[in-house]
Amino acid sequence: EAEVAQSPRYxxxxxxxxxxxxxxxxxxxxxxxxxxxxxxxxxxxxxxxQDESVVDDSQLPKxxxxxxxxxxxxxxxxxxxxxxxxxxxYLCASKGLAYGYTFGSGTRLTVV
Amino acid sequence: xxxxxxxxxxxxxxxxxxxILNCDYTNSMFDYxxxxxxxxxxxxxxxxxxxSIKDKNEDGRFTVFLNKSAKHLSLHIVPSxxxxxxxxxxxxxxxGSARQLTFGSGTQLTVLP
Numbered sequence: 001e002a003e004v005a006q007s008p009r010y011x012x013x014x015x016x017x018x019x020x021x022x023x024x025x026x027x028x029x030x031x032x033x034x035x036x037x038x039x040x041x042x043x044x045x046x047x048x049x050q051d052e053s054v055v056d057d058s059q060l061p062k063x064x065x066x067x068x069x070x071x072x073x074x075x076x077x078x079x080x081x082x083x084x085x086x087x088x089x090y091l092c093a094s095k096g097l098a099y100g101y102t103f104g105s106g107t108r109l110t111v112v
Numbered sequence: 113x114x115x116x117x118x119x120x121x122x123x124x125x126x127x128x129x130x131x132i133l134n135c136d137y138t139n140s141m142f143d144y145x146x147x148x149x150x151x152x153x154x155x156x157x158x159x160x161x162x163x164s165i166k167d168k169n170e171d172g173r174f175t176v177f178l179n180k181s182a183k184h185l186s187l188h189i190v191p192s193x194x195x196x197x198x199x200x201x202x203x204x205x206x207x208g209s210a211r212q213l214t215f216g217s218g219t220q221l222t223v224l225p
Binding site for chain 2: 004006009031033040041042043044045048056091093095099100101102103104105106108
């Protein structure tokens with residue numbers, strides 16, 4: 001079964017440091033999403049790509065977060081500088097023609 | 113403003129009995145609804161979905177009911193099994209929103225052996 005690959009699975013970083021997460025969507029999926037899930041809450045959309053273009057980044061804190069999908073395949077989400085409140089699970093998902101998404105296993109970020 | 117609400121943070125059910133998880137929404141433009149299941153340290157996995165043109169969809173032990181007039185949907189699991197213990201997220205999408213999913217806050221289901 002096709003999967004969305006994410007790395008790393010876990011990341012501990014000190015506040016004010018830079019951190020990056022990587023996602024490789026299911027082959028052929030043009031739409032890619034980055035979500036953030038804080039414990040006890042539902043996933044919240046950070047950014048949506050259609051191929052290499054950003055469709056929606058209205059919820060992305062652009063002063064410290066950036067996302068790119070240069071060739072319309074894999075994607076990187078970066079935080080610089082990290083803050084304590086950024087501790088969360090960062091989920092990548094991709095979507096084909098169906099309405100539902102397929103999520104990766106996520107990256108659990110802890111900022112200390 | 114939460115457009116998708118799951119008002120029960122947790123639910124405990126005896127093995128073999130029915131689990132009923134509820135979800136309410138406020139956006140009348142939502143026309144497609146999904147349930148995802150999430151184990152700790154893993155991403156959500158798709159469980160079952162329903163279009164607004166239907167009021168019921170069934171897949172094995174899982175059935176989703178949609179009441180559009182009440183803006184309410186529910187997920188029934190019968191019989192419940194210990195392996196069903198997980199967090200269940202309700203999600204909704206609308207045409208014209210690039211099919212973005214809006215999630216509820218989740219319900220932790222615990223099935224007791």
